[in-house]
Every structure is written in structure tokens, then in C-alpha cells.
Amino acid sequence: MVTVLVPGPLRGEVGGAARLTVRAHGTLRDVLDELADGWPRLSRRLRDERGDLRRYVNVYVDGEDCRQAGGLAAPVRPGAEVRVLPSVAGG
């Protein structure tokens, strides 16, 4: 199982949950694809319709920025913690 930590601004999309659990592991794409099946409203805040991670959404896998670890191909081990954080952007 993999734990996904949901940031405050997006918890309204998942009934207020701060953390979600998914069975998928392997790559971040696998995890986010399962997330899309169960929580499509959350998913479309994180990725566009091509599946790409939105520019100002950061995802950390066990504390490492996924963009430094292969992006959606970043490896995710069973038991990993995937933390979603909005980047410091906006005016």
C-alpha cells in the first residue's frame, strides 16, 4: 500500500481526507492512475487531460521531489509516502 498525503486546499475534493491509501506502486504514474480511478476530482487538479503533472503541483516520493527522480516514472516502493504540495507560485 502507498499513502498519499493531500494538501489542505484539495481535501474538499476527497471528502476532507488528509491521506488516502492506494494499492498501486511501481511508479508514480501507477499511483496517480489509481488515484484518478477512485478520486477523479482530485486527479484533475493534479494532472491535465494528457496525464501530465500540472506545472505548479509538486509531488514528493518519500521526501524526494519527483521531478528530480524521473517525473511520473519516479519509482514508488510498497509502503511509500507520496506527498502532494502546491508550489510557491501565484500573485
Add this chain to the structure above:
Amino acid sequence: MTTLLAIGTGKGLFLATSTDGRRSWQISGPHFPMTGVYAVAVDSRRAVPRLLAGTSSSHFGPSLATSDDLGSSWQEPEHAPVAFPADAAASLGRVWQLTPGGPAEPDVVWAGTEPSALFRSADGGRTFELVRALWDHPHRTQWGAGFGGQAVHSVLPHPRDPARLVVAMSTGGVYRSDDAGASWAPGNTGIHARYLPDEWPEFGQCVHKIARDAGDPERLYAQNHHGVYRSDDGGRTWASIAAGLPSDFGFPMVAHPTRPGMIWSFPLVADWQRFPADHRCRVYRSADAGGTWEPLSAGLPDGPFYPAVLRDAMCADDADPAGVYFGTRSGEVYASRDEGDSWSLVAAHLPDVLCVRAAEV
């Protein structure tokens, strides 16, 4: 009668309501805080008016929400309501325009988007499908992007013939369909593109906004990136109506909902001087389809004035006499309840105003 004025800003949607003949306004919001609301519509064709808002979060992307209780609550579908199909190999930047269809199609809503595309909803704006023929148009690879992006920003359904539709995009210009969107032809003859090597191209113009005349559906008006035009043949050819304006640059172009020949604009100095003409807050009105223009300023600030009015930040309501509204990039919203003869401040100190739409509800 209640009048609703929806004000889309860079940081959310504000709703102003008036129950005293548009003399005073109560404002709620921001709805969708910290999202840019580039498009809003009040679909008053329905038994219960429906509000539609195109939202755009810098972090979490675009979406579209609807409300059937005048903004007390909002609904969004589970899946993205406006999204490109996989084979289009594109992703939605934002919705730039929401336009209820003609009277013969009460459940149709059109969405113009960035990148330049047209989407059609057959369920009142809850879900949309890409209009393939415009997306697949051979010109598309040559459509460009202005400073604000590349988008379809104007959608004009025909009031009597659902098969006929006119859209405008920046850049690209005007495109017309006579077969319900199955095919599209450019309609830019006569629109000067002084920013291109070929100054009279078939397409590629940076048309900022188009509007349809209340009395003659063949008569259209256009504010171009320099140039103000009228078409009397449904958008095939255009002739200048800029004489009498202090400048031919600007963004909005609004047509009266019922009075033929009446239009409003908000001229800016020039593309290199995007300030109100003469640095004064003035709306210009024509009552003869652009033949002559008159400045309107009663009740508007009389000192130096520098904020611009964006292409969708001016509108008219459907009351009699018609109300006219505009919002500025400095977050002020002004209203006229007498077709522009006099104005009053509806709201100030809002985020920059991106769009306004008003209707009796």
C-alpha cells in the same frame, strides 16, 4: 425584478444583485477564491437561470462550475467538464468564453477555449465535446498567440438558424460555419492586420471581440487589434467604422440586446499605449451601427484614468432600457441603467476584472 451582475476577476467571482431597478447593488464573493474567472454566463433561457463560471487555478488548472440557485451553491462534475480528447494531443489552458446557444437549442452552451478551440455542450453546460472540424482546420497550425494566450474568445450563435455560428480568436480572426460546426471558413476580408507582413491576409488577424447586431443577424461588429469594423454579410467582409472614435484600438465590443444599430466600446490609445484614450474614463456609443460615435462619461471619474477594460469586461443586460456595465483592471465596476447616458460605481477595490455578464433573473 432582480438584476444579476456576475463579475469575474483574477482572484474569483463576485456576484452583484440589484432589486431596486439597478440603483443599488449587494455583492457576494469571492466565489472560487484565488482562481481566475475568465468566462461567466447567465443562462436565463432556463426556467431556473443557470450561472456558468470558467475557473482557472494557477496551481490546480481549469474547470467549469454551474449554479442553479444564483450562486448559493455550485456544481462541478467528477470528470473535467471541458477537456481535449486524447487524440487531440492538447490540454485545456482555460475557458475564455461561455455562450448560451440560440433560442432553438435551449440546452446548448458553447465554450471557447485556450488553446483555440470550440466546445459544445448539449446538457446546459455540465459537459462539453470538442467541435472537431474547427480543431482539425488546416489553418490551425498557423493561428498564433497574443500576449494573453491563444484562444477562441467570441462565439455568436445565430438567433434564428442553429446551423449558423460565428467565432473569433486571437490570433486567427473570424471563422464562420453554416452547417452547425461541420465546416468552417475564415471571414476576415477587409480587416487590416498591420502587424503582419501581408497586411490583408485571409486569416491571422488579431480580432479582439465581435458582437452581433440586435436587429439584423447578418450585421456584426468587430474590435480588432487596431481597427473597428462592421460586417453586413454575416462576417464575410468588413468595413471600417472607426471614424469618430478617438482611437481604433481596444478590446470590448458590445451590442445592444434589442436596439438595432447600438453598440459600445472602450477605446485605448494604441497597442503600444494601452491606456484609455486621452487618459480619460469614457465609453463610446454608436446608435447608428458605427456611423457616428459619442463619448459617455456622466458619472465616470473625470480625472486622469489609466486602467484598461479587457475584452469581456464590458456587457449589456437584457432589461428595458438596457443596462451597460464595465470593469477595469484596477478592480472597479461601473453600471449604467440608461444605455450609457449616466454611470455609477457598483464595486471598487476588487481584483482585476476579467469579465462581466448581467441579466434579469
